[in-house]
Structures are given as structure tokens and as C-alpha cells.
Amino acid sequence: MTNDATTTRAALDFDGLRPPSPWLTDAHREWRDRVRSFVVEEVEPHLDSWDAAGTFPDALYRTAARRGMLGVGFPVELGGHTPAADPWYRMLFAEELHRPGSGVVFADLATHWIALPPVVQFGSRELQESIARPVLAGERKMAFAVTEPGGGSDAGALQTQAQRRGDAWIVNGSKTLISGALRADDILTAVRTGGPGASGISLLLVDASSPGIERQVVAGLRWYNSSIGTIEFHDVLVPLDRLIGPQDRGFAALARQFNVERLSGIAATLAMSRTAVAEAIGWAQRREAFGRKLVEHQALRHKLVDLVRAIRASYAFLDQCVWRLQRGETVVADIAMLKVQATRTLERCAREAMHVLGGRAYAGPTRVERIYREARIFALGGGTEEVLDDLAARQLGLL
């Protein structure tokens, strides 16, 4: 693995395309190696068949937990490990999970990163034991349901209603495009308990086996994953102690989770960009056209340099963001801007890598083809470009 401190001319492979970072320590590198071993042994050999089948086995959750993969950033007393305040651990996990060129395993395995923290922060002792601990042990699975058929960007306008009746909440409404919806045992659900707008939203932890819940797969996505779905709530009864956090003030917790999602999205997209570009470079160095290697054609090698430049610039921005985050600064605008920069970098790298590979990109399962297929989703999850640019504009004081 690359030694960040001494590399001067790195190989142009996945590791070499990540520029050295002044902030990564030996402990981070050890963690990265552990995650890589997990991916090499438990994920990578199966990706093509999981892609074809549109799913992966539930057993992977327990395997991941046994190998110490699920607890990253959660309290030790609940089965977690690695300092929660150090975002690098999760980012390195996201990088390594995306190295083989698919985000789908990560999307389900790490859903608890956004669904579980409010439960850990606000949930009763009983919920810590009955939900948090089994989730970190790979025995229960979670989903985080915000988006509705009426829209996802304007989360403050969500319509799913929860009305208090006696000693329970009664939930009615529907959610869509929810990652892990079909597998989840528990769904952290954003509901309207108060008036219109962001100040009337609460979070409820809903048992997915409750009467009145109907779940259906969202068909048509070629983002392989048969567990992404729509959830209908028909008079679903939720006990009062499943209100997570203060009533009507759940939006702040939602917003915090969006930042976690954005940081992992940035790590994911830049990792996939490296994989795509490494494959394109390798191919350009081997393949010949018109009597020369592809890389000996100036137009093509300039294209490759352009991609390496975009990756390096994004990592420099990322290093700066995480460093400021760790100093306790509020970097909402920067994370929003970087998320857009990173997803645009991925879309460009995916397109150009497909281009360099020519027809070969379509011949059988290739990592670049899968990256190209999956790249678009990253521009939606955690906020679309327009939503993030508006957020940045407000935070920067443009408005």
C-alpha cells in the first residue's frame, strides 16, 4: 500500500491516484488495510454475480460485523469502535468499499450511519439495547426514510403524518426511493407532527413488521439493488417511546445526517473516479491504434492528465475540509460545494474512462461500465447540485 509520507512518483493505480495526505496517520492506514482485506475477501469476488442477481446475501451483515466493519464511528459500549470525532475512518471505509467500482453494497451496509446516530443520541436505554446493539452486530438492519413521492429536495415540505392517539402515534403516508427499505427491520422515518415547514417535523423509529406497512421494490433502476423501495404507511401504530429526539424539531437531526451522507458520498465518488481513471490509464498504456499506444496520442493523454488533475484538486479540497471540521469549524458550505465538485469529477471520469476503453467497456462486466451506470445516483443522494449550491450560497452569505 502507498506510503503517503514518502511517495514522490506514485504508480497510476487506485492507490497512486490518491494524492498523499498530511492528515492520514499510521492508525488510519491500518484501518484502511483492514477494510481492504474485508472487501477483497468478502465482497469483490461476488460483485459480478450480485450485480447480475440484483442483490447480495443478508449474511454479509453478520460477516461485516464479525470483521469489525459495522461499528465505525459508534460508541464502544454499544459494540462500536474508532473515534467518532475522526471522520477519516468512515471516509476510508467508504473509499475502500467503492474501490471495486460499485456503491451498492456500501449503500445498504452503511445505511445505519445515517439512521442510527439519532437513536444513539436520543433513544432510551431499552432502544440502545434492542436496536443499536443488534444493528452494530449485523443482526438488525435499518433504513432512513425521508423522500416521498411528492419530492425529496424540499424535505421540509414532507407530508407523511403522525398523529398522537392515546399512548401511540398513528402514521399515514408514503416514502419512496428508500435504500434498504425491503431489508430493514427498523425504519427511522421523518414525519409531520406539527404545522407546515421544517419546524413541524419529527423522527419516529418504526418497526418495519408493524401492521399497516407495505413495502415494494422500486423497479427500473439499473443501480443493482432489489432492496431499494417504496414504503406505504396505513394507520401504522408507533409507541410513544419511538419518538427520537424532540417533537417537531427533528429537522436539525435530519440535517446533521445529510452532512454525514455528503462526506461519505465525497469519499465514494472520488474513490470510484480513481478506479475508473486507473483502468483507463492501464488500457491506454496497453492498447494500440494507428501504430502507437493510445497514450502516445496527445489528445488522449491530455484527457487522462485532465482527469488526474480533477481528482487531485478534489482531494486537496477534501483534506482542507476535514482538517477544518476536526478543528471544530462549521464547514457546511464547503462540504456542499465539495460534494458537487466530487460528483461532477466522477461523472467526468466515468464518461471519459468509458470513452478510452471504447467498445471493450461494454464487453462483459467491467468495473468502468458499472461505475458509469452508478455515477448518476451520487449527484442525487445527500442533496442535488441545485440544492447544495443554494445551501452553499446561503452559508457563504450570498443571499
Ligand SMILES: Cc1cc2nc3c(=O)[nH]c(=O)nc-3n(C[C@H](O)[C@H](O)[C@H](O)COP(=O)(O)OP(=O)(O)OC[C@H]3O[C@@H](n4cnc5c(N)ncnc54)[C@H](O)[C@@H]3O)c2cc1C
Ligand atoms: C438510488 C437511490 C437511493 C436513495 N436512497 C434514499 C434513502 O435511503 N432515503 C431517502 O430518504 N431518500 C433516498 N433517495 C432519494 C433522494 O434523496 C432524492 O432522489 C433526492 O433528494 C432528490 O429528490 P427527488 O428525486 O424527489 O427530486 P426533486 O426534489 O423532485 O428534484 C427534481 C429536480 O429539481 C431540482 N430542484 C429541486 N429544487 C430546486 C430548486 N430550489 N432550484 C433548482 N432546482 C431544484 C433538483 O435538483 C432535481 O434536479 C434515494 C434516491 C436514489 C435514486
